[in-house]
Amino acid sequence: MDKRVFTEKFTGRLPKDIKSATPQQLHNALGDTIMEMYSERWNNSRQKHLSGRRAAYLSMEFLVGRAVYDNLVCLGIYHEVDEVFRQLGVSLADLEVIEDAALGNGGLGRLAACFLDSAATLGLPLDGYGIRYKYGLFRQSIVDGFQKEDIDDWTRYGDPWSKRCDEDTVLVEYNGQTVKAVPYDMPVFGCKTDNVGTLRLWQAEPVKEFDFDIFNQQNYLEASKEKIFAEDISRVLYPNDDTNEGKKLRLKQQYFFSCASLTDIIRKHKAVFGGLDDLAEHITIQLNDTHPVISIPELIRQLVDNEGWSFDKALDTAKKVFNYTNHTVMQEALEKWDCSLVDELLPRIYSIIIQISETLIADMYASGVPKEKTDRIRIIKDGRIHMADMACYASSHINGVAEIHTQILKDTVLADWFSLYPERFRNETNGITQRRWLALCNPRLAEQITELLEGDGWMTDLSRLKELEKYADDKEVLSRFVREKNYNKTLLTHYIYNKEGIDLSPDLIFDIQIKRLHEYKRQLLNAFSILWIYYGIKDGSIKNFRPTAFIFGAKSAPGYRRAKAIIKYINEVGRVVSSDPDTRDLIKVVFVQNYNVSYAEKLVAAADISEQISTAGTEASGTGNMKLMLNGAVTLGTYDGANIEIVQEAGEENNYIFGARVEELKEIVPEYDSRSVFAGNSMIRRVVSSLIDGTVSDGGSGDFRELYTALLDGASWHEPDHYYLLGDMRSYVEAKLKAISDYSNDRAAFARKQWLNMCNAGKFSSDRTIADYAENIWKL
Template sequence: MLNHESLKKRIDLYAMTTFGGDFKDLLDSEKYVVLSKAMMETILPHWNQSRKNTETMKKAYYLSSEYLMGRFLTNNLIAMDTKDEVKEILKNMGVDYNQVEESEEDPALGNGGLGRLAACFLDSAATLGYPMDGYGIRYDFGLFKQKIVDGEQVEVADNWTKYGDPWGIRKISEKVRVTFKGGEIYAIPYDYPVIGYDNKLINTLRLWKAESLDEFDFRAFNDQNYDLAVKAKNDAENIAKVLYPNDSYEEGKKLRLKQQYFFVSASLQDMIRRFKSKNLDFEDFPKYHSIQLNDTHPAVAIPELMRLLTRKEDVEWDKAWRITTATFAYTNHTLLAEALEQWPERYYQELIPQVYKVILRIHQMLIDELKGKGIQDHDLNRYEIIHNGNIRMAWMSIFGSKSINGVARLHTDLLINQELNDWYRLYPEKFNNKTNGITQRRWLLQSNPELSELITELLGSEDWITDLKMLKNLESYADVPEIMERFLQIKWTKKKQLSDYILQEEGEEIDPDSLFDIQIKRLHEYKRQLLNAFHILFLYYELKENPDLKRVPRTFIFGAKAAPGYVRAKAIIRFINNIAELVNGDPAMEGKLKVVFVQNYRVSYGEKLFPAADLSEQISTAGKEASGTGNMKFMLNGAPTIGTYDGANIEIVEEAGDANNYIFGLKVEEIEKIRDSYNPEEIYQKDPKLRRVVDTLIDGTFEDKDGSYRELHNSLLYGANWHRADNYFVLKDFHEYRKAHEKADADYVDRLGWARKCWLNMSNSGKFSSDRTIEQYAQEIWDIEKI
């Protein structure tokens, strides 16, 4: 319960001291800052108490290069159970909470599923009462803010802190120095509260900002050498400027490595400083720390901890290695070879030679161990951490960790039986599966309050908010027409809200009575947005040739960012927007087909998109998507999956039933059988309707401004020097994909039957709560206890 008068006074005070005006007269973005600062006063005592309560406990520490947190304000108010009170207080002050909420910029701290998973894990740990802190980088501009100009992705700076950063507390007294060859920089911590739902525990996300030891060279400035005067400052701050700087060229690659080492070294120094205050022997370090590496980006933590222990704390090497391997655990997020990081040795030699020396010794220690296990010299190259002039970070992570986990059952099986089989045979006890999850607090309670209210009403309890398995008790309502009608009305409401938002943001009118077919995720070839695009063109030509063809009106919605240097992915974005222009500009498609590519897809957009979906597109090539979490968000909000036997799709279908989803395409084992003999040109030549669609890339249907469409066309039919033709089996899976859509189209006509499918997906989504995932990590890897 809030003290209303006290909060009003704080709001008025912060309005005057921060922006020099009355609260009601401020810009909405300024009101957001003021309200957040006022609420931080309520949070801080509980946060400080949580720190005290957990300081003697073993903690988990999550090292991640990104955290896709989403907006803070509403999420924190819901966790504190104060949202309704705050809305009422603002209403009495003549202020609309919804406008304040909408003015908050999404923190530009992450990009895709990796970063969103980290955010969900932080939420679950705090809610369940597990002490777990996150460490990462406080990026100035994140990845980028995406604009679509003439159909093309244009990247602009995402200055998310331009109005302030009220949830982050700068802790300059706890700064540390990070050393690179040629100099040192400061890592300045910014702490963000991670508030557990209806729980006194508040964990911490600590993000590091890079700053120069010497911000300004007065002598250089006085000599009128103005660029040199601020060079040190700029060089330091570049490290934390953007997430994943373009690494098309060597300087970008080096900057990425500097980013990784910067936040890892700062985080480990921070942990060691706190540990030393306990006056314990370093042998006890693993009794208080379990460090999870979120993919290979923070893998340099293994040699860095060895360096800090042996070079700075005088711990003997073998003892330090026992400490290190008992502390670290590694999550593998990908089967893509190009995503298993390797760094040229010379980058380490040029940037962090002090760590390179440690890696050399770890590498030799591995070779000695392998020989001791009877591995022959001619087989050593399969395991070498340093190989052909490169440092293999996944191999470093496996050798230096106590646990290696995949993130869906299929993914883990593929790691064990194929990709990492050599390592599995060496260390079978290290390998395990932890299927990913999502937090229902963000992705149902916050983003779909209408459905949340119905769930609470039918269950007679709000306990599902922290125990998602309870949704299973709703299955029987799938056969109650009155409930299904209410569910359909809620779905229509969410579709109408999304329609209004898309009209406001994109200037596109869409029909909430149409089927909303949504694919929102990072743009990558293996995720096969191109397959979706080809299908839309197929439908377009079918409807053009057969105007009386009875098909359910469809709105196809895409949201995706392509990495700035990923030329082919950016070509696919342009292709989708060209298709949208063709379809939406054709009067014959009115009431039949609509295509929208939403700009700058992000968490706050996702909160509107997931609840409004009728069909969830999860169509990655089998064996390529480690897990997926977007699929879980759609399921939770009652949308059937149209997808492949890939990642967590398999487990989703197991939970909700094959009859309630639309699974198509090659399975992993089928791909393995045909990979060497597959000839996509045969499919292309035999299917004239498919050929017509594919040839829109080169036949003048769309302008090929830079030759990228022809290159895309060639990659499908003839391959490229780095991959085979149709490397992701777009053409091979097209026919089955089209048939699955026809089945979904026919089923959608039966409104109560469709509602039943949606409802059974939602009521069987309990397994996919990140609460379940965190319980497994805590008990099976981290060995931490709830407060």
């Protein structure tokens, strides 16, 4: 970067009195300057991607977070820009107030963002397609312990990292409604390369914004109806779908970005290659979970209706083009759409899905597949369309996202499909980008690593960290590592004080659980364990307890009543321990508000203990576990998801594993009696009874009583203690107390465990994951 040219362009976009510029003005000027200076590089990359075989990543979520710092790191100009800011009398740190692009709700969306980063860095022609949500997920606040939601207006001060491309607008047609899909492109800068990927996000807009005649008739709302209904499609991520109207809106969203993305892909292919007969040779599309699976019948529709292809030829092409990533083993999360809803909203798509389903059945009969197996894998059954079955039938590859997850898919969830097409199944263990999740969020540790490795090659080859194992017994190296950890803890305590008004000491152990709020992730088990420790300190059964901060970050889906009750319970436990003079200095419970990527960057750098406590066999992979490991935290977790591979890489002796394993649960569950566990252990009984005995209050909502009933007697579709909280509780508390005791008794030995976790995080780079996708699935 020419610093003189940058300074001129940057200052030319700012007020004359630069020191009076707001952070938003600084951010917009910086973003516009970078976009202008690197536009030629971006355009060259676009053309190169289109000239050969390329991959498209379709995802309902891209949790990109705040772009500015990450872009500067990947472009290798962070320090130069920082120096320019200082010379002008302003601070790059002022941009901390810039909003995250919260276009995702957790690991699935963050993974998608990491994949684009890695592909750009590896020089691979991968581009993303999704939705440009006006309000993202939501802005969370905690009021009287309850989650409250408000709009997250992330673009209200502008969005300098996106470029509107009106010339590529697509019309998307529903039964009775047509809307415009307007693309906004975000560059994805590769690290130490000229390659730039593109994330194209679609914004829904009306064909006719305003009906003047109706307005003149003084029917004011009706005059703007089309605008409102169109913009609803890209207004928020995952609208509440408790009602039929909510379900219809979610289906509209999925079809909206699938239709627009495929139209864009086909247009671009025809512009370069003339026709579509070679489409499958030049484009491969990854379906990130079942949300974009509606793309399969949509591609067939476009090829049949717009290009005059036969259905069989179009289906054959779809099978070659699409690949499917499964992110869940839970049936309730495998999308199924009511036939009547799809027929009402997308009648042509529904007719094509019927054809796909009938072709599948005919194929199975022709191959001699038993009728009972054919009936199990039918795409249309019980009046619903099973999207995962359609994805398995019409894809070249099907992959899970961790070794155990992929095995569970083969053994149970997708066992019939695996028996039919074993060659389609692969495992692609998830990964994270070390550029954001180490270089950016933990610069002092990054500097130590760079000095020890005599260069920053680890930024593009994370396996280099393995070379640092030889320092595991080097007192000087580990002392510096501990100092950097304490520095990060100090930064976090200041951040939490400013955000939450809670005063923490960096001398506390930081035990951190940050992830989406869901019952299977067992934040409730964590809260129970804190109460267990509290009671143990009070009755003297737990002695010499090292002061610990238990920090939670999570958002619950707005309509997920039980998850929201768990948030309230965590905060009630915090109230109990903080109001008792015997424990207020020993136990701190913090539930941070509006957990997002920027908050996560500070939390992972400061963590001592990483809570990864999902019921064995329920977490597909996890990526938070990898971020925390990379920043030198030990894993306190079950043998689930990528935890298994983390332990394989770093050693079980350097982590804290507890609880029943998948194979054990298969034996336990048929005979499991939560009432018996509850009755047989006085501390479990005391802790769980807090839900109903007045220890904590749910404000009269009855939500805590419902949690209690679900654990002991079952509720809705739940079996009693469906996620085995009571069964794992004793083992979990013992492992947690062991980790805390180890830290307290020998900080140097604990630091050695932390160091070795960091050294063995190389496998979990998304660079490795994407390189494998490119070679074995996308054939780039």
